[in-house]
Each structure stands twice: as structure tokens, then as C-alpha cells.
Amino acid sequence: MKPGRIGRTTTKATEFHAWSRRLLLCGVVLSSTAAWAADFYVDPVNGSPDGDGSATNPWRTLREVLNDGLVESRSWEWLPYEEGRPLVPRNPGAPVKAGDTLWLRDGYHGEVEVTSYYNTGFITVAAAPGHQPRLGRLLVRSSSHWVFRGLHISTEFLPVYDKWTLVDIDWHSYRGPVHDITLEGNVIQAVSDVSGFTEEDWKTKVGHGIVGDGWNLVIRGNHLKNVDYGIQLGAPDSVVECNTVENFAGDGLRGLGDNSVFQYNTVKNCYEVYPDHRDGFQSWTVGPGGVGRGELRNVVLRGNYILNFEDPAQPFRCALQGIGNFDGTFVDWVVENNVIVTDHYHGITFMGARNVRVTNNTLLEPNGAVGQPGPPWIRVAEHKNGTPPEACVVRNNLAPAYASSDVGVTEDHNLQVTDPAAFYVNPATYDLRLKPGSPAIDVGSAGLTPLIDTVGTARPQGSGVDLGAYEWAPSGPPGAGSGVPQCAAFRASTLR
Numbered sequence: 001m002k003p004g005r006i007g008r009t010t011t012k013a014t015e016f017h018a019w020s021r022r023l024l025l026c027g028v029v030l031s032s033t034a035a036w037a038a039d040f041y042v043d044p045v046n047g048s049p050d051g052d053g054s055a056t057n058p059w060r061t062l063r064e065v066l067n068d069g070l071v072e073s074r075s076w077e078w079l080p081y082e083e084g085r086p087l088v089p090r091n092p093g094a095p096v097k098a099g100d101t102l103w104l105r106d107g108y109h110g111e112v113e114v115t116s117y118y119n120t121g122f123i124t125v126a127a128a129p130g131h132q133p134r135l136g137r138l139l140v141r142s143s144s145h146w147v148f149r150g151l152h153i154s155t156e157f158l159p160v161y162d163k164w165t166l167v168d169i170d171w172h173s174y175r176g177p178v179h180d181i182t183l184e185g186n187v188i189q190a191v192s193d194v195s196g197f198t199e200e201d202w203k204t205k206v207g208h209g210i211v212g213d214g215w216n217l218v219i220r221g222n223h224l225k226n227v228d229y230g231i232q233l234g235a236p237d238s239v240v241e242c243n244t245v246e247n248f249a250g251d252g253l254r255g256l257g258d259n260s261v262f263q264y265n266t267v268k269n270c271y272e273v274y275p276d277h278r279d280g281f282q283s284w285t286v287g288p289g290g291v292g293r294g295e296l297r298n299v300v301l302r303g304n305y306i307l308n309f310e311d312p313a314q315p316f317r318c319a320l321q322g323i324g325n326f327d328g329t330f331v332d333w334v335v336e337n338n339v340i341v342t343d344h345y346h347g348i349t350f351m352g353a354r355n356v357r358v359t360n361n362t363l364l365e366p367n368g369a370v371g372q373p374g375p376p377w378i379r380v381a382e383h384k385n386g387t388p389p390e391a392c393v394v395r396n397n398l399a400p401a402y403a404s405s406d407v408g409v410t411e412d413h414n415l416q417v418t419d420p421a422a423f424y425v426n427p428a429t430y431d432l433r434l435k436p437g438s439p440a441i442d443v444g445s446a447g448l449t450p451l452i453d454t455v456g457t458a459r460p461q462g463s464g465v466d467l468g469a470y471e472w473a474p475s476g477p478p479g480a481g482s483g484v485p486q487c488a489a490f491r492a493s494t495l496r
Contacts, residue, residue, distance in 0.1 A: 037099040040065075041128065044107025053095060062102065062125065062135070063110030066117075071096040073117040073143075081142070081176030087118055098145070101126060104133035108157055111136040116175055119145035122182075126150050138167045142175035147182040154189050155207060163207045166190065166227070169235070171213035178214035179235075189225040194247055194271075199316065202249050202273040208232065209245065215257070219243060221487070230267065233257055240265060242487035249273050249316075252306065253281040261300045264454075264487045268307040272318030280306030280320060280340065284327035285352075292327035292352070292384055301335045303454045303469070307430065308342040308366055319372045321346035322363070328352020328383050335359070337454040337469045340376060341366050341430050347376025347399060352383030353408075354390045359448050362432050362468040363399035364420060375400035380409045396444040398423065398468035413445040415467055423468075433470045440467035 040053035047060035049068065059065050072094040074087040096102065098121030105128045112135050127133050127150030135151055136158040153166050166188050171177045190206040197205075209227035210219060217238040224230050224243065229250030231240055236257035244266045245252045252267030267280045281301060287294025301323060308320040322340035329352040338361045340347050347363040350356055358378060365375040378399050380392045389408035397414045404411055420427035423438045434440050444465035452458055453471040460466070461473045 036097075037101070038095075038097070039101050039103060040096055041103050041105065042109065042133075043105040044109060044133075045105070047105075058105070061107075061109045062104060062133075063112050065096070065102065066112065066114060070094050071117060071123065072098075073119050073123075075116040075118060076176055079176075080174045081172075090117065096123065098123060100124070103128040104151070105131045106133065108134045108136070111139075111158065113139045113141065114143050114146060115139070115141040115172075117143040117146070119143075121145055122147050122180075124149065137164045139170065140168070140178060140181055141170040142172045143178055144180045146180075147184065148186065149182075149184045150186065152187045154187075154192065156189075156191055161205075163190070163205060165208040165211050167210045167212075169210070169212035169214060169217060180216045181212070181214070182218040182220070183210065183222055184218070185221045187223050187225075189223075189227065191226050194226045197315075199273045202228075202271060202316070206249060208250070209248075212238070224248075229254065231265075233260065236260060239263075244268075247271065249278075251279045251282045253304075254279075255281065255283050255299055256286075256296070258296060259298045261302070262304060263300065263302040264304065266305045266307075268305075269309055269311075269314060270318040270320040271314075271316040273316050277324070278318045278320050279322070279324040279346075280304070280342070281323045282321075283325045283330070285329060295329045295331050297331045299330070299333050301333070301338060302450070303337045304339075305454075306338070306340045306342065308344075312367065319344045319374075321349070322376060323348045325349065325353075326351045326384070329354055329387070330356055332356070335361065336450045337361065337452075339432055339454060339469045340364070341432075342376050343372035343374040345373055345375065345377050345401070346379075347401075348378045350380045350389070350392075352385075352387065352389070353380050353392050355392065356380060356389070357393040357395070357448055358397065359393070360396045360444070360450055360453070360465075360467070360469055361399070362470065363397070364417075364424075364427060364430065364432060365400055366430070367428060377401035377403045378414075379403040381405045382407075393448060395447070396449060396465065396467050398440055413443065413467065415440060415443075432468070434466060434468065434472040436472070438466075438472065441472050443467060 041058035043058040047058035051057040051059045069091045073090045075090040077086045077088045098119045101124040122145045124147040134157045135153045208229045209224040210231045212233045214235050215237045217235045219240045221242045225246045230245030230248050230252045232254040234256040238260045240262045247269045249271045270278045285294040285296045320342045321344045322342045331354045333356045335358045341364045363376045382388045392409045394411045425431045425433045425435050442462045442464035444467045449465045454469040457471045459471045
């Protein structure tokens with residue numbers, strides 16, 4: 001296990017089915033607040049703390065709006081927090097209320113802290129159209145029902161640069177839990193450029209991207225660049241989708257909460273500046289007796305694209321482990337349609353698993369990987385305590401190697417790819433779509449197969465299901481990588 005905050009994986013929140021519950025809740029909130037939702041404007045250049053928040057007389061900064069008590073919300077009747085304690089009004093009569101939107105204009109809005117704001121419905125903080133508001137960092141502590149959209153968050157914007165976690169969603173032991181927080185379409189980077197960085201620069205100047213506790217978090221369509229750890233969630237009932245983590249020194253993604261979905265994310269360019277292993281995605285369990293003693297349930301890893309490096313000459317290039325889950329037991333996980341290009345033998349590894357299915361993934365050892373500990377395998381193996389896996393399936397995959405347990409794992413319809421050029425359009429550029437005549441076409445099993453491939457193509461397109469993350473079609477979508485069409489808008493809006 002590596003350093004970093006471990007979130008709560010067993011909370012009262014795990015009683016809920018997050019996805020359906022969140023959709024239902026959002027519908028209730030929208031229908032009940034739309035009639036009186038209001039728009040307010042915040043402008044660091046032309047605004048004033050004495051403004052009224054209108055488009056013509058805006059407030060000055062988001063930090064001032066919060067510090068001046070302009071948001072009506074709720075907080076705990078008294079502290080320290082204890083479960084069951086009542087919420088009471090905070091700033092009653094303040095202009096900004098549940099359902100409203102704070103539109104942020106260009107300029108610096110400060111180091112923003114949202115603490116003890118439990119809203120009755122979602123309040124949205126968003127970039128005004130055509131604007132790019134800047135924050136030095138964002139801390140959301142012991143609060144609920146907030147949306148943050150289209151912001152540019154970087155510690156480079158601080159008046160005096162310091163290394164911080166850029167976005168911290170914090171369940172505080174004294175002030176209480178955090179839940180129902182959405183981060184969408186934000187640019188989050190410690191620094192704008194790491195070219196020429198030394199190892200010491202990485203260690204002293206580059207902080208974590210997003211760290212989240214609580215429950216019911218949605219992390220969608222954000223572009224994280226030049227960070228230590230990318231997205232770390234100990235929050236159950238959460239969704240992490242369509243994000244890009246580019247240039248990172250820790251793990252790209254971490255998921256430590258039950259009932260969560262990590263899908264259609266891109267993780268690329270790992271920098272090895274610390275004496276520890278790096279993972280595109282990592283998880284572990286915690287129970288009585290410590291790490292590896294508990295169970296982590298119902299996690300989906302779908303359509304993610306994990307790329308060790310784009311440039312073989314990248315400085316501090318690491319040997320990236322793709323999906324590394326080494327301290328189980330992992331129960332009822334689905335790992336499907338992922339594309340993993342890495343030079344480490346841990347392509348997809350589970351140590352300690354029950355009812356885990358690994359289907360239709362594509363793994364490749366990258367070019368320029370001579371001397372690294374690859375090639376990447378798919379492995380579902382015994383727990384570190386020797387307990388064998390149970391009722392697991394490895395099916396319809398394309399990988400250079402397989403190393404699963406002989407007990408408790410059904411392996412079928414997989415192919416070992418020793419000649420990538422025979423299978424893929426252009427493995428030299430990591431375009432791993434199937435080429436016409438590929439041995440992977442129409443030879444898969446329909447059982448447990450995802451209904452679409454990694455770019456949204458329906459399965460099957462021919463007489464049978466294809467192996468790997470891509471379903472071959474005569475006129476398939478161009479280009480390598482992954483992500484269903486609905487991710488394209490998020491990625492285009494954040495890559496700026």
C-alpha cells in the first residue's frame with residue numbers, strides 16, 4: 001500500500017444504490033427548484049463586494065461570496081458531528097439558494113473553501129459562457145449538493161506558490177461527512193509545464209489532483225495534468241467517467257469505495273520520481289486487522305484507456321502497472337472494454353477475488369520497452385493469505401500473457417497476442433482497433449459480453465462477438481484510445 005489518505009469504504013452510504021438513487025434524487029431536486037432558480041454573477045475584474053450579484057452589478061470573487069455569507073444553506077446544530085444530529089439553517093435569507101447558479105467570469109477567485117454548507121438542493125458554480133475563471137485550489141469539506149463546472153484550478157495561480165492537493169472533497173472527523181458533490185469539465189493542474197523538471201521539482205512542486213471522501217461523488221469530464229496522484233476516491237456510490245489524467249507521478253486512478261463506476265477515462269504518461277510502484281488504476285481492501293482483510297464490492301472498470309507513455313524518450317519514464325488490485329478480497333467486480341498499453345507484467349491483476357469477471361480487454365506492450373518487466377498479463381490469483389479466487393471469469397481478451405489461478409477461475413475464448421501487427425490496425429501508434437482479417441474477429445463467446453465496445457459500437461457486428469475492447473466494423477470510428485461518443489464533448493471542452 002502506498003501513502004495517501006484512505007477513504008471510508010464502509011459507511012451508512014453503502015446501503016444505497018448510488019446510480020439509480022442519484023438519478024431519482026436529481027429529478028426530484030430539478031423539478032422542485034426549477035421554478036425559482038436564479039442566476040448570479042461573480043467577476044474579479046469588474047465586480048464589487050457591494051454588488052447585488054446581477055449581470056450588471058456582479059459580486060467580486062467566489063471566495064468573498066462564501067465568506068460574506070451570501071449562500072443560504074444548512075449546518076449542524078452543534079459540533080463535533082455525531083450521526084443523527086439535526087441540521088439547522090445557515091445564513092437564512094441570503095440571496096443564493098438551492099437550485100441557483102453562480103456564474104464565474106474571467107479572473108482569479110482565490111483559494112476557495114466550502115465548509116459546512118449542506119444545501120437542500122444542488123447549487124452550481126460554473127464558468128460563465130466564454131470565460132475561464134481561475135482558482136488556486138478548491139476544498140469542499142463537510143458539505144453536500146454542490147456542482148463545480150468549467151473551472152481552471154492550479155496552484156500556479158496562488159499569490160505565493162505552494163504545493164497543495166488541488167481539489168479536496170473532505171469528510172472531516174469534527175465537522176461531518178461530505179456527499180453529493182459533482183466536478184465536471186474542469187481543468188486541474190499543479191503546474192502548466194513539466195518539461196525540464198528535475199526529480200526534486202516533481203517532489204516539491206506537484207501536488208495531487210482530486211482526493212475525495214464521502215459518498216455520491218460524480219467526477220466527470222475533467223482534464224488533470226501534471227499532478228502527483230490523479231483521482232483518488234474513498235467514496236462509495238460514486239462515478240468517475242470521461243476524465244483525462246495526463247502526466248502523473250502517483251497512481252492515475254484509485255477507487256476504494258463500494259458500488260462505484262470508473263469508465264471511459266484516459267490515463268497516460270507516468271513519471272517515476274518516488275520509490276514505489278505506479279498504477280493506472282489501483283484498489284485495496286481494509287478490514288479488521290488492516291489492509292487486505294476486508295472486502296470491496298460492486299466496482300465497474302469499463303472502457304478506460306491506460307497508456308504508460310506517449311514518448312519513449314520521456315524523462316523519468318516508469319514501468320506502469322495497468323490495473324493493480326493486490327490486497328483483496330474484491331467481490332462482484334466487472335472489468336470490461338479497457339485498453340491497456342504498458343511495459344509491466346501487471347496488466348490486469350487481482351489477488352483475492354470472488355465473482356470477478358474480466359472480459360473483452362485489450363493489452364499491449366508498447367514500443368521502446370526493451371528491458372522492462374513486461375509483457376503485460378491478465379491474472380486473477382489467490383489472496384496473499386493463500387485463499388484461492390472463487391467463481392471468476394476471464395473471457396474474450398487479447399493480451400500478451402495470462403497467469404490466472406488454476407482454481408476458481410474460468411478462462412476461455414482468450415488469445416495470446418505475440419504478433420500485434422497481425423491483429424491491430426497499427427500497433428506502432430497504439431491504434432488497437434481490429435484490422436480486416438484479424439484472428440480476433442467473430443471468435444468470442446456471447447456469455448457476459450458487454451453489449452457495446454469501448455467506442456460504443458454494438459456487439460456483435462458479424463457472425464460472432466469479437467475479442468478485445470474493439471468490435472470490428474467496416475466503417476468503425478477512427479483513431480485509437482477509448483471512450484463512448486458522449487465523452488467527446490467533455491474531453492474537447494477541457495483540453496484547453
